[in-house]
Amino acid sequence: MFDGLAEEYAWRNIRAEGFDLGGQVWMTFRDGHIEQVSGNLKTPYLQLGVGLQSLAPLENIRAKFGWRRHDTLGEREPEAAAKPWYATGEFHVKELEWEWNGNTVSPFSLRFSHRDGGRRLIADALPLQPLRRLVAGMNLLPGRAERALENYRPTGRLDRVMLNLPTDDSRGFELTAALNNVGVRAHDGAPGASGLDGTLFVDRNGGFVRVNNDELSLGFPDLFRGGWNLRDVRAGVAWRFEGGVTRVYADDIRMVYGSNTRLTGAFDLRIDQGGEDNLGLKVGVRDGTADMLADFVPMKVVDPDLYQWLTTSITKADISSGEFYGHGQIDRDAPENSFSSSMVYRFEEASIRY
Numbered sequence: 273m274f275d276g277l278a279e280e281y282a283w284r285n286i287r288a289e290g291f292d293l294g295g296q297v298w299m300t301f302r303d304g305h306i307e308q309v310s311g312n313l314k315t316p317y318l319q320l321g322v323g324l325q326s327l328a329p330l331e332n333i334r335a336k337f338g339w340r341r342h343d344t345l346g347e348r349e350p351e352a353a354a355k356p357w358y359a360t361g362e363f364h365v366k367e368l369e370w371e372w373n374g375n376t377v378s379p380f381s382l383r384f385s386h387r388d389g390g391r392r393l394i395a396d397a398l399p400l401q402p403l404r405r406l407v408a409g410m411n412l413l414p415g416r417a418e419r420a421l422e423n424y425r426p427t428g429r430l431d432r433v434m435l436n437l438p439t440d441d442s443r444g445f446e447l448t449a450a451l452n453n454v455g456v457r458a459h460d461g462a463p464g465a466s467g468l469d470g471t472l473f474v475d476r477n478g479g480f481v482r483v484n485n486d487e488l489s490l491g492f493p494d495l496f497r498g499g500w501n502l503r504d505v506r507a508g509v510a511w512r513f514e515g516g517v518t519r520v521y522a523d524d525i526r527m528v529y530g531s532n533t534r535l536t537g538a539f540d541l542r543i544d545q546g547g548e549d550n551l552g553l554k555v556g557v558r559d560g561t562a563d564m565l566a567d568f569v570p571m572k573v574v575d576p577d578l579y580q581w582l583t584t585s586i587t588k589a590d591i592s593s594g595e596f597y598g599h600g601q602i603d604r605d606a607p608e609n610s611f612s613s614s615m616v617y618r619f620e621e622a623s624i625r626y
Contacts, residue, residue, distance in 0.1 A: 287321050288318065288321075289319040289326060290318075290319040291315060292316045292317055293315055294315060295313040295315070296312055308338070308340050309338060309339040312337070313337060314333070314334055315333040315334075316332065316333075317329040317330065317331050317333075318330040318333055328373045329372075330371070332370060333368075333369070333370040334368070335366065335367060337363065339361050339364075340364075341360055362383055363385070364381070364383045365384075368380055372406055373406075377399055378399050380395060380397040380398050380399065381395065382395035382396075382433075390436055390437055391437045392434065393433070393434070393435040394434050394435075396431050396433065397431060397452075398429060398430040398431075398433055398449075399429055401425075401426070401428075404421050404425065407421065416518070423459040424459055424462070426454060427455040427456075428451065428452060428454035428455055428468070430450065430454075431452050432449060433447070433449040434447070435447045444475055444477075446475045447472070447479075449472045450469075451470045451472055453468070454469075456468075458491060458492065460541070460543050460602075460603070461492075461494055461602045462541055463491060463539075464490070464492075465489060465490045465491075466488065468483055468485065469484060469485050470483040470484050470485070477512060478510065478511045478513055480508060480509065481508070481510075482508045483505055483506070483508070485505040487502070487503045488505050490505075492553075495553070496567065496570050497567065497572075500567065501529075502527040502535070504528045505525075506524075506525075507522060509521070516544060517542060518542075520541040520543070521538075521540040522539055532559055533557065533559050533560045535555065535556065536554075537553075538553075548601050548603055548605075549602050549603035550600065550602065551599070551611075552598070553597070553599070554595065554597055555568060555595070557591055557593065557594040558592070558593050559592070560591035561590060562587065562588055562591070565583050568596065569582055569583065569596070570598060570613060573600075573611045573613055585626070586619075586622060587624070588621070589619040589620070589621065589623070591617055593617075593618050594617035595615065595616055596614075596615040597614050597615070598611060
């Protein structure tokens with residue numbers, strides 16, 4: 273009975289090579305047909321394989337599960353009668369947890385349904401860090417997406433996840449989710465961040481994230497001396513895959529730093545697999561103070577003598593407004609002085625030491 277189920281939900285050459293199955297299951301029938309399934313699962317191990325490769329086994333798998341027939345499909349309707357039982361309803365799994373390759377996956381819930389034209393996965397409380405490692409091991413995503421997972425190494429949790437998988441893989445996928453305390457590592461000029469809350473959309477061509485945070489940490493380690501602890505953050509960041517080029521950009525970033533310093537920003541990062549990586553950046557400041565200059569002047573790209581003078585000679589100042597602009601090549605092979613910058617700061621009540 274379950275052989276067809278395993279075959280139906282096989283995807284991208286993933287297969288079960290062995291398992292030790294334990295638990296309980298209850299089934300409800302009507303007129304000789306399965307109407308509902310429920311139970312609990314306790315599996316010491318599940319051995320998965322992808323292509324010619326066997327993965328480390330998933331261990332200590334625990335979950336509560338169920339299946340219910342779609343209300344819109346009656347057993348007497350021709351389209352329902354032509355389908356196997358498992359394709360006429362929706363699966364749900366609650367409190368799913370396991371251990372894999374030394375990582376413990378905290379409990380989360382998901383639902384899975386098979387509809388005409390594709391499949392839909394709905395999940396909540398998905399832990400990103402352990403699932404990232406498992407997804408990478410299974411080769412589930414296109415190469416570009418897998419490289420992004422490895423490079424940015426997201427942590428935290430996704431809530432209200434909806435993943436649509438069309439029957440025809442060439443049509444790609446569509447993912448939406450809510451971010452819950454998500455963090456990403458800085459890579460190739462793109463900023464690193466932690467504590468992100470907001471919304472996420474991803475498809476085969478790119479995606480965007482909209483952030484709405486009371487507090488978070490943000491940093492450009494290739495430019496500035498350290499990260500910034502920020503509050504009242506409102507921002508949207510998008511990315512696109514254009515041939516061999518990945519573009520990451522944002523044009524309306526707003527946040528508060530310190531007691532009442534307001535920051536605005538925008539950036540456009542172009543990563544070319546076969547060429548140069550270039551970054552354009554703008555950071556605006558209002559109601560700042562002189563002691564902030566060390567944090568917001570990009571010490572890693574401006575002239576060292578200029579940075580030293582700005583951060584030590586201006587001993588006191590109220591910065592009513594200011595802007596920093598930077599643009600240029602930032603990849604490892606970038607020649608010296610290939611990143612140019614300019615800045616304008618308007619001071620009041622300043623003290624300068626000569």
